[in-house]
Amino acid sequence: MDTAIFLIQVLNGIQYGLLLFLVASGLTLIFGIMGIINLAHGSFYMIGAYLAFSLTRLIGDFWLALAAGVVVAVAIGLLLEWLVMRFLYQRDHLYQVLLTYGLILIFEEARSLVWGDDVHGVAVPGALAHSIPLTENLSYQVYRLAMSGICLAIALGMYWLIQKTRLGMTIRAGSVNREMVQSLGINIGLLYRLVFALGVALAALAGMLASPVSSVFPGMGNQVLIISFVVVVIGGIGSVKGALVAALLIGLADTFGKVLVPQIAGMVVYLLMAAILLWRPQGIFGRG
């Protein structure tokens, strides 16, 4: 493999990894702060993609549709937390697994009822639709670069939010000691609702951003779900920094796996997870 091709594959891996980060960051927040295993997280990704499809057709502009989609996703998140999720906080992990699995089925069918079962495409926004030539016969779509840029910006934004703001401090405190935070007069219920909505919005945004390159199709949430869990567990539950590192690691492993060892490409990510967990069970940046 010559240098140019190698670098392009690294670029491919990073692009995939950054998108994974977006989805996984929401999951790690919900899991780490609220202690809920949410199997329906992949469904939010799917809902985001379908929203992008419908809203782009309705509004005409991709970026406006994205903004509108985020608002809708936040609303869905708030509603879902209030209706269902808040009954799960004190319950066993197993019941969370069971209930959120039931939610997956409900979301899948709701999608079928609202949008039907066909495969749809979302047009790449005009300004970014052209490609930059990288080698004599290979070009790279500018949109993919933009996508990576947006994911990176969001990663920085989350870092700022969690480390440098009061809300972030409250979130971090709440994840370590819920009762203490409550006794300090902070409304933990409201906090959880916000965190959950944030998690949903992140996953939905990832789906929206990815829709022009991945298409919009039934079951698209399932593949993303399992990989997101792998990212969260490798990175350390509750650690956004860990999610970023793990996501990039997986993006690169998956890309180079497909290229170098196609016969076991599917296994590569799981081999990586097993190896890391057996070395350090709490994940790379996980606590104790």
Next chain:
Amino acid sequence: MSGNKLQFSRRKFLKTAAGGTALAAGALHAPFIIAQPAKLKIGLMLPYTGTFAALGNAITNAFKLYVAEKGGKLGGRELEYVVLDDESDPAKAVDNAARLVNRDKVDVLVGTVHSGVQMGMVKVSRETNVLSIIPNAGAGAATGQLCAPNIFRSSFTNWQTIHPLGKVMMEKGHKTAAWISWKYAAGEEMFQSFKEGYEKVGGKIVKELWLPFPNVEFQALLTEIAAAKPSATACFFAGGGAVKFVKDYDAAGLKKSIPLYGNGFLTDGTLQAQGASAQGLFTTLHYADSLEFPKDKEFRLNYAKTYKLQPDVYAVQGYDAAQMLAIGLEAVKGDVKAQKGIVAAIEKATINSPRGRFTISKAHNPVMDIYLRQVSGEQNKFVGVAWKALADPARGCKMG
């Protein structure tokens, strides 16, 4: 929740559950009453969700169009459809087919699209001896090693549609090629056939790339194609995957530097979504959009009028499946139990299809011309005949 409240809802739940179970048990145990003996039950097992949903719909539409043209009756009998979405899932194939045949008691089994699912259906067809017509899936074994008198195909074998491609590519001066497709039964059969045909005329395959079905993350593999620098790329994709691949190939700048070829599934039923990315692509298939046969013109007009859509190769296959069934049923005056007569009639027939006339091989597969087409606008325009009267070698079939 207080203890009493919990108990109350539990009692209620238990009562409802008991009642519901009793009802369900009654419904399940009741002997299946088949309504009027006069209606013929057609089981349509096709994908109505997922990447092949459009194909399942096209086949269903055209099948029903033919029946409507015949006044709603085949062989003098009215039809009743039992429709089942197989989701292109091979794991459920046997269960689904068995449900149609054993529980719903269909007289004819029509389906499906995905080759892996087809093998499950073939297993059930062979075990139950139900009359079966395959309106798409090209798995060679169905009219090869596992051929059976009650199984017919109105479509193609994977081998047939792509075999002429090697010759076409060589004639256009491409001495080396890369191959890319999904790794499942159909993709692998396509590859074997392409390789056979291409290497026979001196071609060399410099790169072989696979991804799992129905994965559509092509980025890393497109980079590999660029790295290998072949003269051209040959591929097999269909449905939603074909739409994405053609667009991604173009977006990566490869369309200009390394021409793309494939069999017709790459561009059939997908041109509207693919837009500019598909223009000029050459493909081989047993159907094209600008054939001059009167039957084709009539078919296209009727289909467009009824469904407000342009038909594609999948629709033609669905139409022909109904045609073949009609021929068989007419020969036995609608008595679907007289299978020997039905089989004999279809075997001898020449089908007047929109694709041109074709006959049936001893293994029950169409013997037909394969055309070369080129994408122009929203059509796959007929350019020439890539191979005349091509028959699938039917390796391993013990019939005839």
Next chain:
Amino acid sequence: MERQPLALRIVLAAGLVALAAFPFVGEKFYVQFVTKVMIWAIFAVSLDLLVGYTGLVSLGHALSYGLAAYTLMLLTPQYEAAGFWTSLGASLGVAALAALVVGLLVLRTSGIYFIMVTLAFGQMAYYYVHDSDRLGGSDGKYIYVRPALEIAGWKPFDLDQFTHFYYVALALLAGVYFALRVLLASPFGRVIVGIKENEHRMRMLGFATFRYKLVCFVLAGVLAGLAGWLAAAHDGLVNPEMLSWHQSGQLLMMVILGGMGTPSGPILGAAALKVLELLFQSWTKHWQLLLGGFIVLAVLLIPRGLAQLFEWKRRG
């Protein structure tokens, strides 16, 4: 043996009688359906041993199940039957070995990490089978003739007859159920339950908890392998989906829904989920909505599963 509530015991006895009589009145499709439910029940019981009794939540249990199924496929010649005992022995052996290897590696972790590592191994096996040509890839492979048992020329049963298969499955389910009840009432069983409640305490009391957990893990794997062998023989098809996390997940649903840590819970859970699936499927195309709704309601209203419903008299 812990006394189960009278209501439950009556229902179970009645159920057994009904099951034994069913093939005489049911038609082929439904007899085969119930056979499949019984196979799922065996599979669910095997997971309950881990989840309900030892407190080990595994999301990769389908690994043993699937590998046993594939073993049968590999041992079955193209159009002939595999030997009943040889294929069963080999399948159970492979399942046990897989469980042993995985168990040695994963039992060092606990809690959510245990769940994830078991998931990882399950997925690894899934992709290995999914990507391999020899094993049939994503389409799977077919078993055209079921395993046959012949003792000096006499065939006690013919698995190719759906009624015979039904009774073999029923006998195996009953056998597994009773064997497990005996096991759990034994000292070994007491230790297992103790580990779930408080492993630390058990270790303080001098028990080598790791060894107990490993034995449990392997035993559960063997039972899952039995279910896998039966499933492959019955359906005549092995497919990578048998090893997927969906399979493990659906199994976990059955166990939780039915009631963990109860001997009959997983059987109830398997039956309930499969019957509801069939029922909802016949009502509407969007049956998953109904099933999902049922699961959500069940979790919120009957937290300890269906087996809990039979305890109402006691709570009285």
